[in-house]
Amino acid sequence: MSSSVSQGTSPKDLVRENIRNLRPYQPGKPIEEVEREIGITGAIKLASNENPLGPSPLALEAAAKMVAQSHLYPDGAAYYLRRDLAELHGIAPEQLVFGSGCNEVIQMLIGAFCVPGKHEVLSHKYAFISYRLQTLAHGCKFVEAEVTKELGCDVDALLAKVTENTRLIFVANPNNPTGAHLDKSQLEKLLAGVPPHAIVVIDEAYHEYARVADADYPKSHDYASDRPLLVTLRTFSKIYGLAGMRVGYGICSIEVADFLNRLRRPFNVNLTGQEAARASIRDVTHVQRSAELARDGIAKYRDAAAELGIVAYPSLGNFLLIDVKRPADEVYEALLRMGVIVRPMAVWGLTTHLRISIGTDEQNERCLNALRTVLK
Ligand SMILES: Cc1ncc(COP(=O)(O)O)c(C=O)c1O
Structure with a gap:
């Protein structure tokens, strides 16, 4: 040819x-x-925020059972993991979107909602680096707000950077690499100040650590009932010790989940990871x-x-x-x-x-x- x-x-x-x-x-x-x-x-x-205790023994056992079935495609809809997580979070199963790590959900959000050359993705200085990389790879402008003295998200500075082209606002709570977090009042101020044309993504990759560290640490999903444009990200890579299995997910409205799923690669969450994730939720x-x-x-x-x-x-x-x-x-x-x-x-x-x-x-x-x- x-x-x-x-x-x-x-x-x-x-x-x-x-x-x-x-x-x-x-x-x-x-x-x-x-x-x-x-x-x-x-x-x-001590460089990738992995769990030094490794996966739960329950997860290892579940994963070992699945390895023998590696010739089969995984359940593309992750039915059982979806059901377990819906129960855990008290949400409808259709509100969940799975990714090969929540990095993939970040990519899906940018891919689904941002038009290259037109829309802006907003975060702040020293935010999780994936937001910037994936925005630039998609051909959109990445905007960074200034931060507080402690290098945390300054909500006023962030809101001041919103324009009519802002489509996504990413805030990791707590943030990697700084460890800084938004408390309840700061999160509420952010959610109240965002105009209706922007989707707010609160990345809670370290949620399970934060809620033990600070009783006042807010869970973004608690604010979702009247906010169809709020997305929460979670992962099995951190406290659940399954970084190598690549399982992450987003919690969002059924409508947002539906759009993200149109873009999701078939079988993006592997067979072993799905079962290991289910078992690890049980090991409180x-x-x-x-x-x-x-x-x-x-x-x-x-x-x-x-x-x-x-x-x-x-x-x-x-x-x-x-x-x-x-x-x-x-x-x-x-x-x-x-x-x-x-x-x-x-x-x-x-x-x-x-x-x-x-x-x-x-x-x-x-x-x-x-x-x-x-x-x-
Ligand atoms: C804030 C934050 N979000 C998301 C991720 C991505 O995690 P994964 O793609 O492994 O689920 C990380 C990993 O380091 C992180 O620190």
């Missing part, structure tokens, strides 16, 4: 301009890569233990901050942002050489900051000792 593209044409000349200019998402460095590069063993990874003890471990760990880092001469930002998640008051890349590299993988924040423009995911007690102790050595 003859091609109209000559042999000499570079893909660079053909790719859409917004993709050519896009810097890909940089995940936390995998343990194996660090060990290979540095020639060490026994490295620990594992969830509680995981949340408490994170709270204790954050308290330890915060206690050590003064002694280390660093700033630790408040966090309701299972991670915390620290300002090491010197070029963070050097601290990051020195920690790497000691087998401790954390996350540098230069991509966000925070050149003296690192984000540390909370590990087990031993991992936290090792990270703190490494920081003591590097920062002394």
Whole structure:
């Protein structure tokens, strides 16, 4: 078959301009890569806000049973997981939209509601990076509002950036990488101030950690009954310890869910993940233990901050942002050489900051000792 593209044409000349200019998402460095590069063993990874306790044993058991059925396509409608989650949240099953991680639901929202070159997606500085990347990949303008002194969402500044072209407003509550959150009154102010042409997405990837950390932490879905344009995001990647299985979901109105489902890839949530997710909801003890471990760990880092001469930002998640008051890349590299993988924040423009995911007690102790050595 003859091609109209000559042999000499570079893909660079053909790719859409917004993709050519896009810097890909940089995940936390995998343990194996660090060990290979540095020639060490026994490295620990505190870089991707994973649950150091791993999945619930119930989830592992459920997943193992499903592996034998891997020749079958999964249930594209995720019937049983949908039913269980609807019961858990007290909603209609049709209000749920599943994604291969909630990253995919973010992509579906932008794909369904934003016209490239026309609509704007709004968030704030230092917000979860996927909002920006996926907006730019789609060919829309990403608008960032200024933040509070603690690097949290400033609701007034955010609302001031809304224009007639704003279609989606993303706020992670709590936010990654800062750990900052909106309290009840701030969330209510945001919801009251958004004009009717914009959809508000409250990303609650760390919800289960936050609700243990702060009794006043608001659940966005409580405000959904009279707001058809409010979407809540949740994931099984964080407290449920199933990041590798890629299961996330959105809670929204039946109408919004219907539009998102038109765009959803067939069989996007795998067979094993669906059953592991169902089992992990049942293991409330594992969830509680995981949340408490994170709270204790954050308290330890915060206690050590003064002694280390660093700033630790408040966090309701299972991670915390620290300002090491010197070029963070050097601290990051020195920690790497000691087998401790954390996350540098230069991509966000925070050149003296690192984000540390909370590990087990031993991992936290090792990270703190490494920081003591590097920062002394
Ligand atoms: C705030 C926030 N939202 C969404 C996600 C995406 O999670 P997943 O796609 O694994 O469900 C993350 C993961 O780091 C996150 O931090």
